[in-house]
Amino acid sequence: MTINRATITTSITRLTEAMERDFDMLNTADGALGDGDLGITMLRGMRAINEDIQGLPDDLGLALFQCAKSFTKSSGSSYGTLLATGLMAVAKTLKGKTEIEAAQIGNLVSVALDQMQARGKAQLGGKTVLDSLDAVAKATYNKTDAKDIADAAATAVDTALKEFRNKKATIGRARIYAEKSIGLDDPGMLAMNRIIKALADRQGTNNNNKTE
Amino acid sequence: MKKILNKPENYVNEMLDGMISAHPEYYNLFGDSGKVVTRAKADKNKKVGIVSGGGSGHLPVFTGYVGRGLLDACAIGDVFASPSAEQMADAIRAADQGAGVLRLYGNYGGDVMNFDMAGDLVEFEDITCTTVLLADDIASAPIEERENRRGVAGMVYAFKLSGAAAEEGRDLDGVTAIAQKAANSCRSIGAALSSCTVPQAGKPTFEIADDEMEMGMGIHGEPGVWRGKLKTADQIANEMLDRLLSDMPLQSGDRVSVMVNSLGATPPEELYILYRIVKQRLEEAGATIIMPLVGRYATSMEMSGVSFTLCKLDDELEKLLKAPCDCPFWKIA
Numbered sequence: 398m399t400i401n402r403a404t405i406t407t408s409i410t411r412l413t414e415a416m417e418r419d420f421d422m423l424n425t426a427d428g429a430l431g432d433g434d435l436g437i438t439m440l441r442g443m444r445a446i447n448e449d450i451q452g453l454p455d456d457l458g459l460a461l462f463q464c465a466k467s468f469t470k471s472s473g474s475s476y477g478t479l480l481a482t483g484l485m486a487v488a489k490t491l492k493g494k495t496e497i498e499a500a501q502i503g504n505l506v507s508v509a510l511d512q513m514q515a516r517g518k519a520q521l522g523g524k525t526v527l528d529s530l531d532a533v534a535k536a537t538y539n540k541t542d543a544k545d546i547a548d549a550a551a552t553a554v555d556t557a558l559k560e561f562r563n564k565k566a567t568i569g570r571a572r573i574y575a576e577k578s579i580g581l582d583d584p585g586m587l588a589m590n591r592i593i594k595a596l597a598d599r600q601g602t603n604n605n606n607k608t609e
Numbered sequence: 610m611k612k613i614l615n616k617p618e619n620y621v622n623e624m625l626d627g628m629i630s631a632h633p634e635y636y637n638l639f640g641d642s643g644k645v646v647t648r649a650k651a652d653k654n655k656k657v658g659i660v661s662g663g664g665s666g667h668l669p670v671f672t673g674y675v676g677r678g679l680l681d682a683c684a685i686g687d688v689f690a691s692p693s694a695e696q697m698a699d700a701i702r703a704a705d706q707g708a709g710v711l712r713l714y715g716n717y718g719g720d721v722m723n724f725d726m727a728g729d730l731v732e733f734e735d736i737t738c739t740t741v742l743l744a745d746d747i748a749s750a751p752i753e754e755r756e757n758r759r760g761v762a763g764m765v766y767a768f769k770l771s772g773a774a775a776e777e778g779r780d781l782d783g784v785t786a787i788a789q790k791a792a793n794s795c796r797s798i799g800a801a802l803s804s805c806t807v808p809q810a811g812k813p814t815f816e817i818a819d820d821e822m823e824m825g826m827g828i829h830g831e832p833g834v835w836r837g838k839l840k841t842a843d844q845i846a847n848e849m850l851d852r853l854l855s856d857m858p859l860q861s862g863d864r865v866s867v868m869v870n871s872l873g874a875t876p877p878e879e880l881y882i883l884y885r886i887v888k889q890r891l892e893e894a895g896a897t898i899i900m901p902l903v904g905r906y907a908t909s910m911e912m913s914g915v916s917f918t919l920c921k922l923d924d925e926l927e928k929l930l931k932a933p934c935d936c937p938f939w940k941i942a
Contacts, residue, residue, distance in 0.1 A: 432810070433778055434690070466695070470642075471728065473691035475719035478726050481694070485729070568718075
């Protein structure tokens with residue numbers, strides 16, 4: 398399977414719908430450990446990207462760069478900026494290409510992860526969105542079939558949530574509530590869970606905001 | 610929530626609208642975001658630009674200090690929320706006169722990420738940027754982890770000192786070096802007596818009992834060193850000075866400026882009660898006080914409480930501190 402402009406616009410629509418549905422849940426999760434605006438940040442960001450969807454270029458690099466800029470304009474939230482940073486890193490790699498193979502996804506996730514880690518000055522293992530992306534990068538590495546990649550990515554974000562749920566938050570505002578954060582999903586990881594599942598079109602399998 | 614406002618979501622835009630209407634000879638809006646403030650008269654004399662930014666709710670920080678001998682432009686976000694990278698990029702564009710732009714702001718994760726991102730956005734427009742972060746709040750991390758400290762009222766000194774250096778015509782490296790020296794010379798600590806409410810949240814950021822105070826609390830309600838019964842003014846001042854002087858010891862002959870700053874609701878009367886002890890302790894340490902600042906310089910809306918900032922001066926910094934500046938909140942002729 399190849400990924401082109403049409404794949405991107407379909408994904409944007411699916412992701413915007415997912416955020417319209419989940420923003421309240423994400424606000425609540427964020428409110429327990431932070432300022433409670435993560436859902437609205439994601440929703441505003443996706444709406445901004447969606448508004449500019451008609452003018453999305455065929456060049457995948459330029460298309461993702463446009464998405465990053467739209468998202469950045471909509472909010473100053475660190476989470477939004479981190480996502481835009483990842484998008485811009487991927488955009489640079491894809492500049493000049495109008496289609497790529499699904500097999501490249503694992504590698505592109507790593508590219509985004511590296512740049513986000515540099516910008517966020519955070520380490521892996523700190524119970525952040527980086528750990529979700531790391532799980533996705535590892536699970537999709539070397540996979541070539543689009544369906545396998547989607548399955549592996551959706552499973553990876555679930556596993557990551559579960560694995561980190563009982564750890565302490567180490568960075569950002571949630572760090573202030575380190576003890577309280579044990580047993581609660583990191584809001585950024587939870588948001589990435591929903592993002593990846595929407596992108597992978599594996600949304601039927603979500604039951605992760607419940608503590609097991 | 611008991612606040613004078615219309616709709617919480619319009620709080621910042623209406624505040625800026627009023628501020629610019631009141632002081633059109635000083636301020637102007639730049640770009641289409643409505644949240645980037647520049648000097649009304651940008652003197653295009655090829656001086657180094659200085660930008661700052663961060664969340665609203667701290668006036669006169671940040672936008673208040675846009676003016677001659679201080680800042681060139683500011684991007685501000687919603688209350689206690691970082692502006693977007695695009696707004697910061699606009700502030701950089703507005704401040705650029707071809708001699709480069711210093712980004713000078715407090716060490717908060719979101720602001721750092723967005724100002725870095727803003728740097729990426731203007732990189733293609735041939736604007737050279739440098740960065741100096743304020744990390745003066747001694748209660749936010751031990752001295753061994755100084756780079757993790759948050760920036761508070763000390764940034765006012767950094768705005769003033771680097772602003773004067775830019776006005777003198779120093780180049781980007783020179784202005785950046787002064788800003789870094791100012792940042793290194795400042796130490797602050799705060800104590801809070803009551804909370805504050807972010808308009809869009811609608812309820813107080815934290816709870817604190819009527820008879821309690823919190824030593825070392827941050828300007829957004831970040832947890833401090835201890836919470837307990839409210840002490841007397843002299844006890845509070847002495848403890849704050851103990852902490853500051855153990856972080857940055859002063860010797861006989863040192864020159865230091867000191868800011869006794871209201872976090873918003875605390876009246877000047879109480880600041881002057883505190884200042885007696887500040888003066889006594891600094892003089893006991895053998896230091897000479899240069900240009901003490903007592904008033905509201907960096908606030909957290911209606912929080913009651915106080916912060917002290919010490920800024921150690923050498924000949925160069927003393928001269929820059931005394932140089933002229935002009936904004937509605939601070940004038941030196």
